[in-house]
Every structure is written in structure tokens, then in C-alpha cells.
Amino acid sequence: MDYRVLLMESDRLMLERLSQVINDTPNFSLAARFQNVSDALGQGAVFNPNLILLDIEQPDGMGLIDQFKRAYPGAAILCMGEKWQAENASQSVKAGAKGYIIKPFTGMELQETVETFSRLGGDAGAxxxxxxxxxxxxGKTTLIANLAMSLARKTREPVGIIDADLQFGDMAVFFNLAPQTTIVEAVRDVRFLSPASLRSYFMPVAPNVSVLCGTPTPNMMDKIAIDRLENLIAMSRSLFRYVLIDVPSGFNPTSIAAAEASSTTFMVTMINGAYEIDHTKRALDVFRDWKDVEERLKVIFTRVEPCDSRSKMELAQKLGYPVTEIIPNEYxxxxxAADKGKMATDIRPDSPLSRQVDRLADHIIGRRHRIRWAAV
Ligand SMILES: Nc1ncnc2c1ncn2[C@@H]1O[C@H](COP(=O)(O)OP(=O)(O)OP(=O)(O)O)[C@@H](O)[C@H]1O
Ligand SMILES: [Mg+2]
Known part of the structure; x- marks a missing residue:
């Protein structure tokens, strides 16, 4: 697609600089540029732009989105700011913009940002x-890896995995990766990154699935500041439709921060002996502070034998909480699969394990479309 850009930038030098970048980027041309909002709203229409780059770091910047939307109903709006602020980015998307880009940007960043929002459609935010x-x-790392593949296969939408299991993250081993960049670098650099530049820290592992690998050695974990991790999660939300996060087991600053930032937290427990139900029950109590706990906290048991609706019901009864899905024992x-560096759902798509993972993916996709989760 060719983009005819209307550029609205109040700083003269920045206007010059960005004009140049736009004109130098393949498939982008500068249709009109303005330093002044009322000129842009009054005179730009004759140029028939289909993409508006809007400087929102000015008085009532957010309010401008609505005005530009009304003046240019056929154009996509991309907001610009000098630094990434998760709050600004999500507010501008709520106000009707397609995304947020940090200026000055390169031609490549502009292309990637536009490509991301066209792939994600109007409904941005993962x-x-x-x-x-x-x-x-x-069994959570196994589940995440297989579920990510299933979600991508079913929706053909971008799925990102963040390995935030800061001491013993093994997503890289799982996917047989030797990452150049990991969560350590991503968190270190996050202040200077925009969503488009963050993308290169993720490694593609399958069509529409990318992984941000964990720390290479356990002693790197103190390099991860929680507020930066939160920022990283927020930024990743504008890159993918689904962001799956592997966190260290138990309650710790990382797992708590990630759960707080989640739209859904899955509590995963492997059935191994007699104590798991009790552990899960006690952990559940911690989450009961959430007002919408039943909506946001979902329970999954893995290695369940036999893996049938009766087991699921019994587990739910013992727990006193709905069980969203059970995963069979398929060691x-x-x-x-692990030996072959592949996913279980890929080598045995017909297995009960694959079927259950696919069912979970359906739940997640359905939930997005506001279909109610099947009650146990
Ligand atoms: N559904 C399953 N049935 C049988 N074994 C499983 C199943 N899922 C995972 N496993 C095995 O259980 C072990 C732990 O799995 P996995 O690494 O996914 O769990 P985890 O919760 O991420 O563990 P960790 O706490 O080490 O991060 C692995 O040896 C894996 O092969
Ligand atoms: Mg793990």
C-alpha cells in the first residue's frame, strides 16, 4: 500500500527532518505538512492523505485526535511523541489513533509501525x-510454547512470548535458540526504545510467533528493574495480539508485577502427588483481592489423568474454584518434541495434548470476542 502522509509537527526543525525521512521511505510520500493545527485541519483535505502523523505533545494533544478523525475520516492517525510513555500510547489508541511512534524516527521504524497497526487492525493492544x-x-513453559503456536496458527495474528522467568528461564532451550539479545538488554534499553525498535529484540521462531528470551545466567536477574519490566510489557502490547509471559514460580516482585499488568493470569499446577490442590488453593487466596478475580484468574492443571470432564469437575470441586482447562499427562x-527442538503440538497435532492446548487457545480467542468462558 502507498501512504500519502499529512505531517503535523509544531517544531520547525523536526518538521524538516521528518519530511525528509518520509520522502526517503519507499511507499511513503509527503502529501502535505503543517506546523499549525488549524491550517492542517482547514487546508489538508485537498491533498487527500491516507496517513496522518500527528504531534500530540502540544496543548490538548489528545483532543486533536478526534478533530483529525472527523476532518479526515478516511485516514489512519499515528501519534508522535518525543519519548515512549505507555500512558500516552494507550490513551491515544483509545482516542482513535492507530498507534504511537517516537520521533525522530527512521524510515524503517515508520514502515514497521505502520505494518504492525495494519496487521493488528483497528483493535490495537494485546x-x-x-x-x-x-x-x-x-508444565507452564511447555504450555506457553505450545499455546503460542496454537494461537498463531488459529488467528494468524502476531504472538509474542516474554521469558521473564528471570533465574531459570528456559524458553531459549525450548525453541533451540542462541539469542543475541535477551530480556536483560530489552529492559536495559527500554527507556530509549519505541515499539518498532523493541521488535528486533524478539526472535522469530515460527510464522507469527516471536520470543524474547530470558536471562542467560541466574545472577543476571538483579539487572531487571520491575518498573522497566512493566514498561517492557506495556510496549510489547502494541506489537502483538497476544503476549504470553513466563514468570518465576511463586510470589515474587516479578510474578506479582506481571500478574498485575495482565489481562488474564493463568495459575498452572502439575498434578504430581497429593499436595498440589492445597498449594493452588493457598495461592488462589492471594489473588482473591482482585475484584474481578474469577474473570481474570484462570486455573489450569497439567499432567491430569484421566484427562476428562469428570477429572476436571472433581478438581474444581476440591479447589472450590472453576478449572479452565486440564492438560493430559504426555511425557x-x-x-x-523437546529432543527434536520442536513443539509437541507440531509433531503430534492429533494427540490429546494438542487437542487440549487448542481448546485453551479457542477459549482465549473466544474471550476476546466476548464469548463467555465455558463454566465448569
Ligand atoms: N503435560 C505434560 N505431561 C507430562 N510431562 C510434562 C507435561 N508438561 C511438561 N512436562 C514435563 O514436566 C517438566 C517441567 O515442565 P516445564 O519446564 O514446562 O515446567 P515449568 O513449570 O516451566 O518448570 P520450571 O519451574 O522449571 O520453569 C518437563 O520435564 C516437561 O517435559
Ligand atoms: Mg519453566
């Missing part, structure tokens, strides 16, 4: 799905 486990070895498939 579902943030956090996978929490009361204790370790819950052979899971470890065979």
Missing part, C-alpha cells in the same frame, strides 16, 4: 496472558 505457578515444575510426546 491480551497479556501471564502464566503463574505456585511452585516450580508445573513421551513432550520430551520427544
Amino acid at each position: 491480551e497479556t496472558l501471564v502464566f503463574f505457578s505456585p511452585k516450580g515444575k508445573s 513421551t510426546i513432550v520430551s520427544d
Whole structure:
């Protein structure tokens, strides 16, 4: 698609600089440029722009979005600011803009930003799905990796995985990756990044699935500041339709911050002996402070035998809380896949494990479309 850009920028030098970038970017041409809002609103229409780059760092910047939307109903609006502020970015999208870009930008950043919003459609902002486990070895990393593939396959929309299991993240091992950049660099650089430049920290692993790998060594974990991690999560939301976050097991600053930032938190527990239900129950109590706990906190048990509706019902009864999904005991498939550097759902798409993961994906997709979750 060719973009005819109307550029509205109040700073003269910046206006010059951005005009140049736009004209030098393939498929983009500068149709008109203005330093003054009323000129842009009054005179720009004759140039028939289909993309408006709008400086919102001026008095009532957010209010301008609505005015430009009315003046140019056929054009997409991309807001510009000098630094990334999650608050500004989400407010501008709520007000009707397609996205937010940091200026000055390069031609590549402009292209990537536009490409991201056209892929995500008008409904920007991802579902943030956090996978929490009361204790370790819950099967959550396995679940996240397979679920990400399933979500991408079903929706053909971009899915991002963030490995924030800061001490023992093993998503890289799972996908057989030797990452150049990890969450450590992403968090270090986040203040200077825009969503488009953050994208290069994620490694593509399958069509529409990318991973931000975890810390290479456990002692790097103190390099991650929580407020920056929150910022990273917020920024990732504008890159993907679904962001799946693997957090360290138990309650710690990282898992709590990620859960607070989530649209849905999945509490994942592997059935191993007799104590898991009790652990899950106690962990659930911590989340009961959330007003919308039943909406936002979903329980999953893995390694459930037999994996049928009766087991699911019994687990829910023992727990006193709905169980959203159960994942069967499939150690052979899971470890065979891991040996091959593949996903269980890829090598055995017909297995009960794949079926349950796909069902969970359907729940998540359906929820997005406001279909109610099946009650247990
Ligand atoms: N559905 C399953 N059935 C049987 N075994 C499984 C299943 N899912 C995962 N496993 C096995 O259980 C172990 C732990 O799985 P995984 O690493 O996914 O859990 P985790 O909660 O991320 O663990 P950690 O606390 O180490 O991060 C692995 O050996 C994995 O192969
Ligand atoms: Mg793990």
C-alpha cells in the first residue's frame, strides 16, 4: 500500500527532518505538512492523505485526535511523541489513533509501525496472558510454547512470548535458540526504545510467533528493574495480539508485577502427588483481592489423568474454584518434541495434548470476542 502522509509537527526543525525521512521511505510520500493545527485541519483535505502523523505533545494533544478523525475520516492517525510513555500510547489508541511512534524516527521504524497497526487492525493492544505457578515444575513453559503456536496458527495474528522467568528461564532451550539479545538488554534499553525498535529484540521462531528470551545466567536477574519490566510489557502490547509471559514460580516482585499488568493470569499446577490442590488453593487466596478475580484468574492443571470432564469437575470441586482447562499427562510426546527442538503440538497435532492446548487457545480467542468462558 502507498501512504500519502499529512505531517503535523509544531517544531520547525523536526518538521524538516521528518519530511525528509518520509520522502526517503519507499511507499511513503509527503502529501502535505503543517506546523499549525488549524491550517492542517482547514487546508489538508485537498491533498487527500491516507496517513496522518500527528504531534500530540502540544496543548490538548489528545483532543486533536478526534478533530483529525472527523476532518479526515478516511485516514489512519499515528501519534508522535518525543519519548515512549505507555500512558500516552494507550490513551491515544483509545482516542482513535492507530498507534504511537517516537520521533525522530527512521524510515524503517515508520514502515514497521505502520505494518504492525495494519496487521493488528483497528483493535490495537494485546491480551497479556501471564502464566503463574505456585511452585516450580508445573508444565507452564511447555504450555506457553505450545499455546503460542496454537494461537498463531488459529488467528494468524502476531504472538509474542516474554521469558521473564528471570533465574531459570528456559524458553531459549525450548525453541533451540542462541539469542543475541535477551530480556536483560530489552529492559536495559527500554527507556530509549519505541515499539518498532523493541521488535528486533524478539526472535522469530515460527510464522507469527516471536520470543524474547530470558536471562542467560541466574545472577543476571538483579539487572531487571520491575518498573522497566512493566514498561517492557506495556510496549510489547502494541506489537502483538497476544503476549504470553513466563514468570518465576511463586510470589515474587516479578510474578506479582506481571500478574498485575495482565489481562488474564493463568495459575498452572502439575498434578504430581497429593499436595498440589492445597498449594493452588493457598495461592488462589492471594489473588482473591482482585475484584474481578474469577474473570481474570484462570486455573489450569497439567499432567491430569484421566484427562476428562469428570477429572476436571472433581478438581474444581476440591479447589472450590472453576478449572479452565486440564492438560493430559504426555511425557513421551513432550520430551520427544523437546529432543527434536520442536513443539509437541507440531509433531503430534492429533494427540490429546494438542487437542487440549487448542481448546485453551479457542477459549482465549473466544474471550476476546466476548464469548463467555465455558463454566465448569
Ligand atoms: N503435560 C505434560 N505431561 C507430562 N510431562 C510434562 C507435561 N508438561 C511438561 N512436562 C514435563 O514436566 C517438566 C517441567 O515442565 P516445564 O519446564 O514446562 O515446567 P515449568 O513449570 O516451566 O518448570 P520450571 O519451574 O522449571 O520453569 C518437563 O520435564 C516437561 O517435559
Ligand atoms: Mg519453566
